[in-house]
Amino acid sequence: MYRTHTCGELRLDKKGSTVTLAGWIQRKRELGGMTFIDLRDRYGITQLVFNEKTPESVSQNLKTLGREFVIQVIGTVDERSSKNKNIPTGEIEINVKKLKILNSSLTPPFTIEENSDGGDDLRMKYRYLDLRRTPVKNNLLLRSKMSHLIRNYLIEQNFAEIETPDLMKSTPEGARDFVVPSRLNPGQFYALPQSPQIFKQLLMIAGFDRYFQIARCFRDEDLRADRQPEFTQIDCEMSFVEQEDILELFEGLIKHLFKDIKNLSLNDFPRLPYYDAMDLYGSDKPDIRFGMKIHEMTKFLKGKNFKIFDESEYIGGICAEGCGNYSRKQLNQLTDYVKRPQIGAKGLVYLKYNADGTFKSSVDKFYTTEDLKKWAEIFGAKAGDLILVLCGKKSKTQIQLGTLRLEIASKMKLTDNNIYKPLWVIDFPQFEWDQENNRWHAMHHPFTAPKDEDLPLLDTDPGKVRANAYDLVINGVEVGGGSLRIFHQDLQAKMFKVLGFTKESAEEQFGFLMNAFKYGAPPHAGIAFGLDRLVSMFAGLDSIRDVIAFPKNNAGRDMMNDAPSSISDIQLEELNIKVNLPKD
């Protein structure tokens, strides 16, 4: 037996008993006549003590022990004469009688501490060492706990957990596929699933009624702090339900997680139609931890001979509370911020509501004091506030205002990571216009059911069709989304037509699904949550990398094993693949 206890469990009640522990050496403190060692495992740290009474056979080995050696000790549980209140085992220590070195260790390239001295790339290269650190370890344990809670909740609700294939058919819609060559079918490829979407719909047709899966998904697109090439979805689908049933059941799941893990009882989630979200927050995933809502000013500010405004389709602004004391320099910085090509505003108009009640604006020669006062009233501004106004094309300007709103909020530190403000964004548009390819494409996915009352618009004005689609947003992060699905073959065929598929290509790509619809497909709907984002939110992190055991970097590389890599000529030959890299 390697151990009788873990390094996190011994307390004073075991005083006097003989125990065996195994773990890693966190730290050694030599005080001449005596030595302390902090022994660490997944469960905690227990102090070992060695002194002049320690057997010679043990103490002679002390010198050789270094950080991260793996050792096994047998000793008695003693009460400490000076206790450490900062750790759970701080009242006891192990008086070591026997010591066995199970394995030595090189000195690790960074310190295995709560706050490591290691930089990101080094810690990624030695991920297995980084995972020994308490905060990273706890993230993975949190993830495990959340997966467990989610499974239990859904299974209690009669969901069946069913696996679907990872090797599937490439489909043209959506993200770029990761592709796997088929040796048995030369020249042909599987695709890794972007999500189990079609399979779960087929499971509904098969009559499974309530399905879920904690599924790995793959999308070959560029990465971000919150986007990995492979990520995990809590994938769910239900039959014989309406939108209301889905929202209620999964709101329950999220509340359950917050209650169990954070001991927070969340209020019912507000619901915000997509266009309201854009009007008020300039985003389809608004952060509603703070207000600073967008106010449209088009009518009010036009017609005063300020040419830029007069020529704009839309004028809108936000009120930054307490920023009225911004200096010229700070305002210039904000102007530069919105003019960066990534945001693309042409300029920034401000209205300062000075502490003394006067107004100062970059455009005050076009407006009377009375105008400026009304202007401030529309925003509900107080003395000491700063109003920032952008103008241009409506939807573009709203998005710019939304970005500016987040920038101001982060400058003013309005985003407390211990506060959680979830909401449902509903009534998404069915289609987005794809300028590059000059066609409509599905905003959610091509299987999403349009609102019944908007069906006539499919032929006349697709851009106005609203979908039965919904997203769950928490603190400005899209943590989940789903929709009611099309379950009639003719409507699905029509959808493909609007999306620009010919009858033949729709048949070739999705014939099996439309065929399945002919055999009694029940009405069904579903939702999927991003587990990585959900866990990182519960862990209070902005990046999902630290809730993934072995994540990939910016460029999709695994920095530990340096995947992806080239493969041997033999492998290529078996697959009938010729690599054709661009020259230079």
Next chain:
RNA sequence: GGUGCGGUAGUUCAGUUGGUUUAGAAUGACGGCCUGUCACGCCGUAGGUCACGGGUUCGAGCCCCGUCCGCACCGCCA
């Protein structure tokens, strides 16, 4: 595909306008002293291809060009 920031000791960083001859600090490592530490303390030692390649200059860690690598973001991600 694009924008920005960064790369100096094992590690995290400092390094002024291009010029004090030997590129610093902290931490880690190693050696010594120390019987109640828990970020132990004290003394000492070793440790550098200043990412790589080119250029400007009397002189480059510092300026310029290119490459590589990391991070954040835009495009992209139904």
